[in-house]
Amino acid sequence: MTENYKDRYKYLVQILNQYSFEYHTLDKPSVSDAIYDSLFSELKKIEEKNPEIISPNSPSRRVGNAISGGFNKVAHSSRMLSLNDVFNYSEVTQWFERILKINKSIEPVFFADIKMDGLACSLIYQDGEFQQAVTRGDSFIGEDVTSNVRTIKNIPFFFNDNEYSFLKSGRTEIRGEIVILKKDFEKINDSRLLQGETPFANPRNLAAGTIRQLDPKIASKRPLRFIAYDILRENKDEIRTNEVAYNMLTSIGFERNRQASKISSVKEVVDFIEYWSERRKELDFNTDGLVVKINDRNIFDNLGIVGKQPRGAIAFKYAPEEATAVVEDIIISIGRTGATTPVAVFEPVQLAGTTVKHASLHNSDEIDRLDVRIGDTVVVYKAGDIIPKISKVLFEFRNGKEKKFNFEEELKNKFPNEEFYRPKGEVVYRLKNSDSSILLKKNIIFYASKSGLDIEGLGEKNVNALVDSGLVKELSDIYDLKKEEILKLERFGEISANNLINAIEKSKNPTLERFLASLGVRYIGNETAKLFAKEFETIEKIKKASYDEIINIKGIGEKATESILAWFSEQENIELLEKLEQLGVVVKSFSQENKQGSLAGKKIVITGTLKDISREEFAKQIVENGGEFQKTITKDTDYLVIGAKVGSSKLAKAQKYSVAIIDEDKFRANFL
Incomplete structure (x- = not known):
């Protein structure tokens, strides 16, 4: 191999990490996915031919091998301290009064930030290049979790070029929290609940438990993020204030909280705490309080430590609900x-x-x-x-x-x-018996629920009556129900029987994604069903899809792939689809459902309280008119529909991405 290949490889490592930073941290990619994938493919080919030059910070090394024998212990260069908790405004005042007793000349200049509920971790960089990740541990000694932390996509392997050039020389330590954002945690638990699995307790425990896994492949599959809050150098004079430290973190490529602020009085500290008391619920992450520090880091150090807590900082805790x-x-x-x-x-x-x-x-x-x-x-x-x-x-x-x-x-x-x-x-x-009447009832209830085909009148009590009477022995039987049969049941009269028959009839032409999600296939929720619909367009193509075709779809994992293949490999499921078709159920192809309607091709997010309609029903109307309902705003979102009591976070994000903001009444008048 010539030196030219070595130089090319070194550059590929650096530029692909830069692209990754732009994509995952800045949310402003400078190249398309196709360009990134092409360069990544080139890098992998060089590594396959020349394994001796593989850099530990290569993008291909984000996921390493499983660790045997547990994590190695690592001593911290300086203690990762915990903070003294306070719970009311008077305790904030008392904290600063104690500081003044030590040094009356200290000015009330603070730096405050939202306290993230995550796993504290320290990242070690040498000459601007990532070397090691260590957990807090007992504050003196932590555990080496480098192999898992490498999988976190918003962590830069190299510092960006910036005005603080000295940071690319010598040892730099970045401290922060490893977290899972609310929306990502909700998606994980929604999927688990839909599959009948136990939901995870909270994002913090899931993030911490993931980092404690010995196999980095597990960490790579979970949406972990690193949010930095401190930067340490051997020469402390290089970073004079906490405000400067945060500016440095941004410059070298780290994600950090944008809510952080320099504050110039105790009263402003209290105002800051009060401001975030309710608004913290709109944040992307969970928090139970704020951190307040003396801004001047030299003064902070001179104030010293009492036990495990520094005198120069406190953690304000909001009352838990x-x-x-x-x-x-x-x-x-x-x-x-x-x-x-x-x-x-x-x-x-x-x-x-x-x-x-x-x-x-x-x-x-x-x-x-x-x-x-x-x-x-x-x-x-x-x-x-x-x-x-x-x-x-x-x-x-x-x-x-x-x-x-x-x-x-x-x-x-x-x-x-x-x-x-x-x-x-x-x-x-x-349940051991998959033919159980209980399981049949559950499947029909889900099939007819708002998450499924939304068949009004097929709630739990009516489904129980239909199954217990023997009128419905399998899911497809609901499409063969006769009014005279239903009227024989105690729960039904003339009107309710007519309504049920009409509701079932209306469900015979569902969209592909809703139909697929309604079948109760394990690991296939609404979001995953949407990915299948976009990729394959018809139920027939999904039925014939191979493992490789499915696993290569971005956003679909191994469990969902295996589950859908297993479902379509069972004869009774194929027979179910055939019976549904024979009974008049015609599933729209994805191209059909997206060519129709006033919202064809449009992506819509809803925020606030709607008038006389549930969010689920409003989302259904959007889909029925050819639109795509999104839970969160992206650069591709076309409209943010606002109701009453709108939070500020989605409005700000819509403005950031130049998304059209439209109120509920105007949206209805124009599109529904």
């Missing part, structure tokens, strides 16, 4: 895939602005871990402001009348005609 409740019962829910989930039932309580009367207990192991019993007083909170969860039992309230919950016995008592099993290595009990 939690409530106590008495567990009146524990019931078992069976998902549409046959997975069983225990659910605690209690009197309604107000939690994070909503009324809550159920909390998932996830599985039998979680019941045992918490030692939850019927009659217990428990603490309920919303994990990540999303999922009601029991955090602990208040054992001091026990009086001896509480009743232990035996999961297996309860399954036998509640479902005597069903057989359950717990697969090896899993924590969830599942």
Whole structure:
């Protein structure tokens, strides 16, 4: 190999990392995906022919090999300190008063930032090139998690060229939080819930647990982000203030919070805390408070440390939204895939602005871990402001009348005609008989739900009646129902029977993505179904697709690929599709559904409270008129439809991307 190839390879490594930074951190790619893929292919070819020159910071090294024997211990060059918590405004004032007792001349100049709920991590760079990643650990010694952290796409392997040229010489340490953003966490849990799997508790635990995995391939598949909050150099005079430190982080290529601000009085600190009290819920990440530091880093260091906490900084914690409740019962829910989930039932309580009367207990192991019993007083909170969860039992309230919950016995008592099993290595009990009437009911209910084909009148009670009566023995039977048969059931009269028949008839021409999502194929939720629809356009093409054709679709993973192939390989599923077709169900091709309607080819996001209509129904109308409903704003979004009580974050993002902002009434008048 000539030196020219070496130079070419070195440049490819640098430029591809630069493109990655532009794409994942700045959200302003300077080249198309096709150009990036072509250069990446060239880089891989050079590495295959010349493995001895492979750089540890090559984009191809983002995912390394599994680690055996655990993580190595690494001593921090300086302690990764925790902060002293305060919980009210008077404690903020008292904190600065204590500082003045040490040095009366200190000016009230602070630097404040949102405290992210993630995993603290330190990144070591030598001469501007990434070397190592270490967790906080006990503040003195952490663990080397370099192989997992390399997979985080918004971490630069090389510092950008910038005005702080000295940073490319010597050792630089970047400290920050590894997080999973709310929208990404919601997608993960939505997918798990749709597949009957246990949702993850919160983004912080998922991020931390992912970094603790020994196989970097697991980390590479999860949407981790690194948000920097500090930069350390051996010569402390190079970074005089925390404000300068944040400017440096931006210049060299790191993502950091844009909410951070220099503040010039204690009153402004209190105002800053108050400002974010409610607005923090609009942020992309979870937070339970703010960090406030003395801005001058020399003064900060001179104030010293008390125990594990520096005197020059505090963490203001917002009051957590939690409530106590008495567990009146524990019931078992069976998902549409046959997975069983225990659910605690209690009197309604107000939690994070909503009324809550159920909390998932996830599985039998979680019941045992918490030692939850019927009659217990428990603490309920919303994990990540999303999922009601029991955090602990208040054992001091026990009086001896509480009743232990035996999961297996309860399954036998509640479902005597069903057989359950717990697969090896899993924590969830599942229905053993896939032909079970319970599973059939669940599948029909999901098929007819708003997430499926939205067939009004096929709710739980009516589905139970139809299946129990023998009128519906498989999903396709709903399209063969006769009005005179339905009228024989107690639940139906002339009007309700007519309405049900009409609603079923209206569902016979669904869009491809809604139809695919409604079938209950494991790991195929609405977003994944949309990817299949765009790629293959018809159900026939999906049925014939090969493993390689599916796995190469951006956004579709191995589990979804294997699941869809397995579903279409089962004869009973093919027969189901044939029966549906024979009964008049004609699925629109993707090209058909996108050529029709006033919103053909348009991408729409909704924000705020809508008038007299649910968001799901409004999204359905958008799709029926040829549009594409999006949950978040991207550069490709055409319209942001606003209702009442609109948050500022989506408006700001729409303005950033020059997305047309239109109110609900005007949008309806023009398009629906």
